Amino acid sequence: MDPRSGCAINAAVEALGDQWSFLVLRDMIFGDRRYFRELLGGSIEGIASNILADRLKKLVAAGILTRQDAGRGRRARYSLTEAGIQTVPILFALGNWGLDWREGTPELRTRQELMRAEGPAFIDELMDELRTRHLGAEPPPRTGPGPLERLDAAYRAAMDADR
Known part of the structure; x- marks a missing residue:
């Protein structure tokens, strides 16, 4: 991929710059969805299968994801690379902007x-947990639930309160 210019912002936008790429990363990071069918079925925005396949290929080509080739009759598993894990602060910043400037449902705003x-410190802890899950790094010492467990618990509590 030859960038249109040497600008760092342009380079980032060319690798990540469409809504579906960020939503795929969101679902991998916060939903622990690592297989095509999980990403397709779990998309609350309703991503089409051809768009998902295209975005996964682009994210792999950009070095943001890896694809573990599956044997015959098995599903391919996607993992975040360190570059993919480094998108967490970007997603955090986008989410904060969304909290401040866009409306949304209370349960879907809970994680942010x-x-x-x-x-x-929470973002750093979350990135360390993703390194353990996706890169096989040693789990950091911790007492109590990890960041993904806390995010999931907050989301489930908001969903229960909405019922």
Whole structure:
């Protein structure tokens, strides 16, 4: 992929710059969806299968994801690379902007509100947990639930409160 210019912002936009790429990353990071069917079926925005296939190929080509080739009759598994994990602060910033400037449903805003309340240390902890899950890094020492468990618990509590 030859960038249109040497600008760092342009280079990032060319690798990540469409809504579907960010939503695929969101679902991998916060929903732990690592297989095509999980990403397709779990998309609340309703991504089409051809768009998902295209975005996964582009994210792999850009070095943001890896694709573990599956044997015959088996599903391919996608994982975040370190470059993919480094998108967490970008998603965090986008989510904060969305909280401030766009409307949304309370249950779908819950995760972002928790991350904002917890601050940068939480984002670092989340990235460390993703390194463990996707890159096989040693799990960091911790007492209590990890960041993904806390995000999931907050989301489930908001969904239960909405019922």
